[in-house]
Amino acid sequence: xxxxxxxxxxxxxxxxxxxxxxxxxxxxxxxxxxxxxxxxxxxxxxxxxxxxxxxxxxxxxxxxxxxxxxxxxxxxxxxxxxxxxxxxxxxxxxxxxxxxxxxxxxxxxxxxxxxxxxxxxxxxxxxxxxxxxxxxxxxxxxxxxxxxxxxxxxxxxxxxxxxxxxxxxxxxxxxxxxxxxxxxxxxxxxxxxxxxxxxxxxxxxxxxxxxxxxxxxxxxxxxxxxxxxxxxxxxxxxxxxxxxxxxxx
Numbered sequence: 001x002x003x004x005x006x007x008x009x010x011x012x013x014x015x016x017x018x019x020x021x022x023x024x025x026x027x028x029x030x031x032x033x034x035x036x037x038x039x040x041x042x043x044x045x046x047x048x049x050x051x052x053x054x055x056x057x058x059x060x061x062x063x064x065x066x067x068x069x070x071x072x073x074x075x076x077x078x079x080x081x082x083x084x085x086x087x088x089x090x091x092x093x094x095x096x097x098x099x100x101x102x103x104x105x106x107x108x109x110x111x112x113x114x115x116x117x118x119x120x121x122x123x124x125x126x127x128x129x130x131x132x133x134x135x136x137x138x139x140x141x142x143x144x145x146x147x148x149x150x151x152x153x154x155x156x157x158x159x160x161x162x163x164x165x166x167x168x169x170x171x172x173x174x175x176x177x178x179x180x181x182x183x184x185x186x187x188x189x190x191x192x193x194x195x196x197x198x199x200x201x202x203x204x205x206x207x208x209x210x211x212x213x214x215x216x217x218x219x220x221x222x223x224x225x226x227x228x229x230x231x232x233x234x235x236x237x238x239x240x241x242x243x244x245x246x247x248x249x
Contacts (some may be wrong), residue, residue, distance in 0.1 A: 084221035101126035155189035184216025
């Protein structure tokens with residue numbers, strides 16, 4: 001069972017500096033498992049929220065299992081996610097001169113995606129996609145998402161969002177950029193209750209509920225290390241920033 005959430009897309013017209021204007025023109029609809037819709041924001045400064053209810057089989061149906069050993073009975077305190085690449089993503093073709101970027105978002109069961117996407121440490125930098133044949137590929141090149149585990153019983157998953165920048169000219173001859181944000185898919189859920197490693201995992205992404213059936217969210221290559229907080233890189237400071245700010249320049 002998936003629920004639908006809403007985030008705004010943004011359009012702005014750029015001309016002379018004093019003529020720049022911003023306006024909301026659309027809404028992003030995305031789906032998450034029922035247990036993802038909550039008031040809290042695990043992995044952020046607001047702490048974990050209460051899940052709406054258990055989800056049989058996990059967010060993606062079958063929970064991820066560790067590969068290559070490395071499992072212990074020590075409770076997980078931190079998750080280090082290394083993202084390789086996104087591939088086999090089927091989306092509509094954009095016109096020449098337009099741009100399409102991909103963002104991976106890390107979250108836990110019980111998190112509110114409306115909040116999570118606006119926390120910098122929960123998401124990757126936008127990476128420009130490349131169309132090869134009928135599909136898009138995107139190289140995140142080992143970028144990492146490092147988050148605290150506030151509740152080891154709540155599993156981790158990745159959510160993929162796409163930002164498309166379309167350029168045009170209005171009736172008055174002013175150029176503008178139509179910036180749209182769309183969620184396309186989410187991964188299987190990964191257990192984080194004890195320290196373990198998911199090595200070189202290729203996660204097949206599930207299409208969001210209500211999404212365009214012609215879209216294939218593709219597959220993402222990840223390595224996930226569930227560990228103690230003192231291992232590896234430090235957890236970044238929690239900084240709030242609207243996900244669309246970086247495109248509004």
